[in-house]
Amino acid sequence: MNDSEVLTDLRQGATVCLGNARRLLDEAEVLFRNKGYLSCFLLSELATEEIAKGYRLLEKVRKKEEFSRKEWEDWTKKPRAHIKKLKYVHQIDDAWLRKVLDFHGISYQEFSKGFLKNFPGAKNIEDYWEKTSQAYYDFRLDILYVNYDFKKNQWIDPLSYEPAQDPNFSLQGLVRAKHLLSIFEAALKRK
Secondary structure, three states, X not given: OOOOOEOOOHHHHHHHHHHHHHHHHHHHHXXXXXXXXXXXXXXXXXXXXXXXXXXXXXXXXXXXXXXXXXHHHHHHOOOOHHHHHHHHHXXXXXXXXXXXXXXXXXXXXXXXXXXXXXXXXXXXXXXHHHHHHHHHHHHHHHHHOOEEEOOOOEEEOHHHOHXXXXXXXXXXXXXXXXXXXXXXHHHHHOO
């Protein structure tokens, strides 16, 4: 790998990420309508990661920075890349939430105390993003792959998880991803 290699036309890359996120969400909706709740949730999460990649590309465009090959591979292929993208999406969503709360005269600090209280061990908002991103990633692995529980000496069937059969859980992931997609689309339209 050549350390001086950089990605070109970052805005085009962001547009491609947008198209792929839309495709994944369209397919997630089909699965939801056909009661494929588990797969709907998984595709919604993958779409969320595509949105994060696109947003990261746009951030580089806005700051007039280059995106090196190494940085891209760290962002997309290295261990913890999934968690990095999910955490980044939390930051995007949080920035949007701050604007909405400010518009309505609600203190973000007071508002955030409520959801920090509901996530034990989160010391601050950054810690919350990290912990929830890790939890989403771990859960995604649990509902995607068959595994073995050595403590109980038994196989773990992804379909045995209650949320796998819960349309509300799946719908929550789908709605969140569509919300993030709309924020991303608006950002992409800005110059």
